[in-house]
Amino acid sequence: MRRGFVVVAVLALVSVVARAEDLKKLSLDDLSSASPKIEADAKVKVEGASSLKITTQWPTTVCLGEVAGPDIENAKLVYSAQVKTELEGTGTAFLEMWAHVGGGQFFSRGMNDVVSQRTDWKTIQTPFMFQKGQKPDKVTLNLVINGKGTVWVDDVVLSKEPLKGGMGSHLHT
Numbered sequence: 001m002r003r004g005f006v007v008v009a010v011l012a013l014v015s016v017v018a019r020a021e022d023l024k025k026l027s028l029d030d031l032s033s034a035s036p037k038i039e040a041d042a043k044v045k046v047e048g049a050s051s052l053k054i055t056t057q058w059p060t061t062v063c064l065g066e067v068a069g070p071d072i073e074n075a076k077l078v079y080s081a082q083v084k085t086e087l088e089g090t091g092t093a094f095l096e097m098w099a100h101v102g103g104g105q106f107f108s109r110g111m112n113d114v115v116s117q118r119t120d121w122k123t124i125q126t127p128f129m130f131q132k133g134q135k136p137d138k139v140t141l142n143l144v145i146n147g148k149g150t151v152w153v154d155d156v157v158l159s160k161e162p163l164k165g166g167m168g169s170h171l172h173t
Contacts, residue, residue, distance in 0.1 A: 036060050036145075044152050046082040046121055051154035059146045061096065067139045067158055074132040075160045079108075079141055080125035082155040085115045091147020092116040095126045098140040109144070121154075129163060 026033070036056035045051040054062055070077070079097045087093065095110040110126030130136070141158065145151055 036062060038062065041152060044084065046154040048154070051082075051084075051152045053150060053152050054143070054145065055150045056145055057148055060144075062143045062145070064141045064143055064153065064156055066141070068137070070136060070139055070158070070160075072130050072160050073135050075130055075162055077128045077130060077136075077139065078125055078157075078159050078161060079110075079128070079139075080123055080157050080159070081143070081153050082121050083115050083119075083124050083143075084121045084152040085117065085119045085149065087117055087145070087147045087149035087151070089147065090116070091145070091149050093143060093145045093147075093151045095124055096142040096144050097126050097128050098142070099128055099130075099136040100138045100140070101134055101136050115151075123155075131163075 028034070031037075035058060036054050039053050040050040041053035042050040044053065052064070054060075064081075077097070077099075079095055081095060083093060085091075085093055092114045093116075094114040097108045099106045099108075106128075108126045108128040110124055113124045113126065115122055115124060128139075139158065141156065143151065143153055
């Protein structure tokens with residue numbers, strides 16, 4: 001009797017489970033609908049052989065690279081890049097730096113140094129302060145695009161400057 005009840009219960013559950021309905025199937029055979037599109041641009045550049053051209057249909061964050069074990073302590077780390085934009089409407093772009101320190105992740109966003117709409121080449125940057133004893137395992141360098149359009153990036157530089165006396169820690173979570 002108990003066995004029959006279990007079989008009936010299982011059959012009842014199977015009949016109640018709704019089937020998934022596909023709403024849209026994305027074909028990756030044609031990448032024209034994928035976003036962002038990232039490519040080298042040898043015609044629009046500041047230095048070297050090319051710049052990085054990023055075309056996006058919606059807001060996105062692009063990792064431009066990581067630096068493992070930078071030799072920095074008791075100093076200001078500065079991430080800078082040359083950026084040119086053709087963004088629609090109120091679109092903006094800025095730099096974002098993530099520091100991986102002692103098992104934690106902390107960030108600095110260049111919200112005070114953004115580019116928007118249509119701009120020619122401009123240097124933008126974001127700083128990060130490291131006090132004595134704060135040594136990052138790695139630093140991740142991103143470009144954040146809030147909007148739709150095209151952004152070119154070139155001449156990416158990570159540099160360090162000595163801290164000027166008495167500055168507090170700027171580790172953000």
